Amino acid sequence: MRDDDKPAGFGFxxxxxxxxxxxxxxxxxxxxxxxxxxxxxFDDVDHAASLFxxxxxxxxxxxxxxxxxxxxxxxxxALEGGRGATAxxxxxxxxxxxxxxxxxxxxxxxxxxKLYGGSITQFGRSFKKFDWNxxxxxxxxxxxxxxxxxxxxxxxxxESLANPGGVVxxxxxxxxxxHAAGIPLLVDNTLASPYLCRPIExxxxxxxxxxxxxxxxxxxxxxxVVVDSGKFDWSQNDKFRxxxxxxxxxxxxxxxxxxxxxxxxxxxxxxxxxxxxxTMAPLNAFLTITGIETLALRMERHCANALAVAQFLExxxxxxxxxxxxxxxxxxxxxxxxxxxxxxxxxxxxGVKGGYEAGVKLVEGCELLSHxxxxxxxxxxxxxxxxxxxxxxxxxxQIVAGAGPDVxxxxxxxxSAADIIADLDQALRxxx
Amino acid sequence: MDHNSYSDxxxxxxxxxxxxxxxxxxxxxxxxxxxFAMKYLQGKGFRVIPVNxxxxxxxxxxxxxxxxxxxxSEPVDMxxxxxxxxxxxxxxxxxxxxxxxxxxxxxxxxxxxAAARAESAGLRVVMNRCPKIEYSRLHGELAWSGVNTGIISxxxxxxxxx
Numbered sequence: 001m002r003d004d005d006k007p008a009g010f011g012f013x014x015x016x017x018x019x020x021x022x023x024x025x026x027x028x029x030x031x032x033x034x035x036x037x038x039x040x041x042f043d044d045v046d047h048a049a050s051l052f053x054x055x056x057x058x059x060x061x062x063x064x065x066x067x068x069x070x071x072x073x074x075x076x077x078a079l080e081g082g083r084g085a086t087a088x089x090x091x092x093x094x095x096x097x098x099x100x101x102x103x104x105x106x107x108x109x110x111x112x113x114k115l116y117g118g119s120i121t122q123f124g125r126s127f128k129k130f131d132w133n134x135x136x137x138x139x140x141x142x143x144x145x146x147x148x149x150x151x152x153x154x155x156x157x158x159e160s161l162a163n164p165g166g167v168v169x170x171x172x173x174x175x176x177x178x179h180a181a182g183i184p185l186l187v188d189n190t191l192a193s194p195y196l197c198r199p200i201e202x203x204x205x206x207x208x209x210x211x212x213x214x215x216x217x218x219x220x221x222x223x224x225v226v227v228d229s230g231k232f233d234w235s236q237n238d239k240f241r242x243x244x245x246x247x248x249x250x251x252x253x254x255x256x257x258x259x260x261x262x263x264x265x266x267x268x269x270x271x272x273x274x275x276x277x278x279t280m281a282p283l284n285a286f287l288t289i290t291g292i293e294t295l296a297l298r299m300e301r302h303c304a305n306a307l308a309v310a311q312f313l314e315x316x317x318x319x320x321x322x323x324x325x326x327x328x329x330x331x332x333x334x335x336x337x338x339x340x341x342x343x344x345x346x347x348x349x350x351g352v353k354g355g356y357e358a359g360v361k362l363v364e365g366c367e368l369l370s371h372x373x374x375x376x377x378x379x380x381x382x383x384x385x386x387x388x389x390x391x392x393x394x395x396x397x398q399i400v401a402g403a404g405p406d407v408x409x410x411x412x413x414x415x416s417a418a419d420i421i422a423d424l425d426q427a428l429r430x431x432x
Numbered sequence: 433m434d435h436n437s438y439s440d441x442x443x444x445x446x447x448x449x450x451x452x453x454x455x456x457x458x459x460x461x462x463x464x465x466x467x468f469a470m471k472y473l474q475g476k477g478f479r480v481i482p483v484n485x486x487x488x489x490x491x492x493x494x495x496x497x498x499x500x501x502x503x504x505s506e507p508v509d510m511x512x513x514x515x516x517x518x519x520x521x522x523x524x525x526x527x528x529x530x531x532x533x534x535x536x537x538x539x540x541x542x543x544x545x546a547a548a549r550a551e552s553a554g555l556r557v558v559m560n561r562c563p564k565i566e567y568s569r570l571h572g573e574l575a576w577s578g579v580n581t582g583i584i585s586x587x588x589x590x591x592x593x594x
Contacts, residue, residue: 010584020575023588055468056475057573065576073578084579251463258465260539260562265578 020074035067068282079194083230084265091210093278094224105131111157112139114167117390142173161191164409165402166323168335175203195299205232213376217291221284230261303343306412318428320351346412356405358431359384365427375411450509457514458482466514469564510534521546
């Protein structure tokens with residue numbers, strides 16, 4: 001129902017460069033200034049009152065909103081086809097913020113068993129302290145979500161392209177199951193980026209990113225963002241009272257009634273950032289905005305390089321298996337062609353012959369690929385999840401999450417493909 | 433007229449043509465959405481006349497409250513409807529009678545039959561939108577809240593009065 005004729009009129013690359021950023025009204029500065037300030041002056045007491053009451057627009061304090069950060073918010077929202085977005089300090093903060101808007105003690109949600117290990121720990125352990133209770137579900141059969149639903153379920157959470165297993169989620173039927181139950185589908189789209197996949201087009205209601213990865217793209221700034229499609233009707237049942245009932249901290253204001261399809265985004269700032277405090281720094285927003293300008297170019301090269309490396313590894317004598325959805329042999333290839341038609345991303349795993357020890361040796365033997373716990377960098381990265389990112393999980397959880405003892409994860413960068421392949425080849429020979 | 437989607441140009445020309453708005457369903461309670469919208473629009477230089485039979489004779493944000501549109505003695509450019517979709521029908525007919533040029537129905541309010549009557553009487557119609565949100569979207573302020581405004585421009589924004 002909303003006026004989105006204009007965004008549809010601009011191409012993805014145009015939005016990646018321009019959305020949210022106009023020349024600075026005061027100076028005419030063409031790139032987005034870094035508004036490195038904690039607070040903003042009020043014109044008078046009445047102006048301050050209007051701002052605190054959420055009756056007018058403007059900046060108060062950078063914990064809530066900041067002009068550099070809001071450019072990033074609009075830009076990611078425009079790329080995902082969302083109504084609005086809330087940026088925050090990290091991908092984990094984004095997950096906390098996404099749920100904080102509507103969860104309450106005793107509520108439950110369904111989440112894929114094949115999530116990034118850090119998310120499994122956050123949901124399974126730390127969320128429990130708020131009495132938010134996760135039920136993990138094998139996503140490979142979407143019907144598993146329907147079977148696991150309970151009356152207390154408030155959401156379904158999946159990753160479009162999972163880290164690290166190369167699992168592609170069949171978003172469309174999962175969205176239908178969520179909507180039939182009157183709950184939103186939350187999709188982490190970090191590994192795909194909006195260039196490869198736009199979950200809202202497949203029915204997702206909320207999209208989450210660690211902007212630390214491909215959006216910022218250069219391994220230099222932490223961040224997260226929660227994008228709202230604006231399409232979910234929070235008032236369709238009584239499950240989402242924090243958005244539909246009077247909010248005491250704002251003198252009885254009802255967010256959904258007052259702000260309509262902006263309610264979730266307004267609440268993300270006015271309740272989420274206000275009380276959780278996980279704000280993104282303006283400098284990080286600036287670096288991320290700059291990174292996004294080249295997102296399309298980088299993702300093309302990331303995907304081309306990743307496919308070349310995956311094909312090389314598939315034929316390598318030291319390699320047991322390769323889990324890259326871009327390979328025709330992969331079980332998720334058909335889903336990848338549907339949801340990620342421009343490429344299956346650049347993060348994937350493979351199994352090295354010789355198990356845990358060979359994995360450690362391989363990682364330590366690389367000279368060009370960096371051994372570190374990030375992904376979505378211009379640089380190629382390698383890690384052995386069982387000894388690092390996924391070591392907090394039980395071995396059983398590691399295997400379910402695609403991070404068993406022989407698994408090596410790659411995040412292929414945008415260097416010359418031949419150099420990445422040569423480095424992996426020499427390190428694999430050392431490991432063997 | 434497609435009432436599922438309005439061009440930016442259509443909304444801009446409406447907001448630029450309006451000086452006086454009669455707000456039907458304006459609430460005297462400061463935490464109600466209509467109060468937000470009235471206060472914001474006043475700040476942008478619009479004259480907003482509140483209409484609410486239950487608060488008739490009272491004052492909201494410095495303006496006397498009228499019981500109905502017919503009671504207003506001065507010209508009204510736009511009638512902004514903060515009532516449910518069904519109640520909007522009779523208000524639209526009253527808006528036509530008093531010679532308003534625009535009927536604007538708020539977020540969640542849509543009455544296609546009434547819109548058709550208004551359009552055949554020469555009025556322009558907007559439904560299921562908020563003038564506060566649209567004004568701020570078109571003038572760059574909504575972007576301050578992380579909203580996807582759909583506006584892309586290489587021109588320096590003029591500062592809008594608050």
